[in-house]
Amino acid sequence: MLPEHENVGTVLLDIEGTVCPISFVKDTLFPYALKALSSVIYERWDSADFKPYRDAFPAEAQASPEAFETHVKDLTARDVKIAYLKNLQGYLWQAGYENGAYSTPLFEDVVPQLEHWHDSSKQLVIYSSGSIFAQKLLFGHVQDPLGGADEKRTQNLQGLIDGWFDTTNAGLKHDASSYTKIAEELGKSADSVLFFSDNVKEVKAAIEAGMQAIVVDRPGNAPLSDEDKSQYKVVTSLRDVSLSAAQIDYRFFKR
Ligand SMILES: CSCCC(=O)C(=O)COP(=O)(O)O
């Protein structure tokens, strides 16, 4: 158990590699988006719903459906976190969530700990490279542990989340200025925000902005170096983090 974190009113959470496995994104969501794209670009190239996503891409990618598909495949293979790709992915994932092709596998500690923090009047906020639309889909279709063999039974956890940030409304996740902006938007002092991420560069940027921050080391994440482990607080479960009693008193002043 780590030392308690003090004066935390807001818990800011990354998604991929922090609350859900990287494999869900890479092996389920990304392939689904590419498959869905193949039909969308030929059937709905000029449709009113697809056109805004298409038009956000660079002109050379918009030259033809084939050029568009090649460009999206390349960005996806390189996991480029660029807003126009992330917005398109959200659009393409919606049908998969809604028709039950997949649902979100959160790590087992996540729902109980988020519920506990929510019940302790902590503000829970998401900051992911995935678009806000995609974040809401992901939290809106969480695998229900009581669902057993029925993988289609899902929970909507959006109600636990008090705020949503992506690269469009906050900025890039490696930039300290993005974390400053998030704290300002929330009306909180940076040091009252505790950020969790699998990505050491994101944790470094949050600390530079004055936030408290912890690296989350999950199965399937990139291995952390010894230097990272010595430099940053690292946990393998959100259960390992205790927010001190002093912060529980904080709720009386919060709202
Ligand atoms: C929330 S959408 C699915 C994840 C995704 O596309 C992504 O880029 C996640 O990046 P994160 O910043 O949450 O590591």
Ligand SMILES: [Mg+2]
């Ligand atoms: Mg991540």
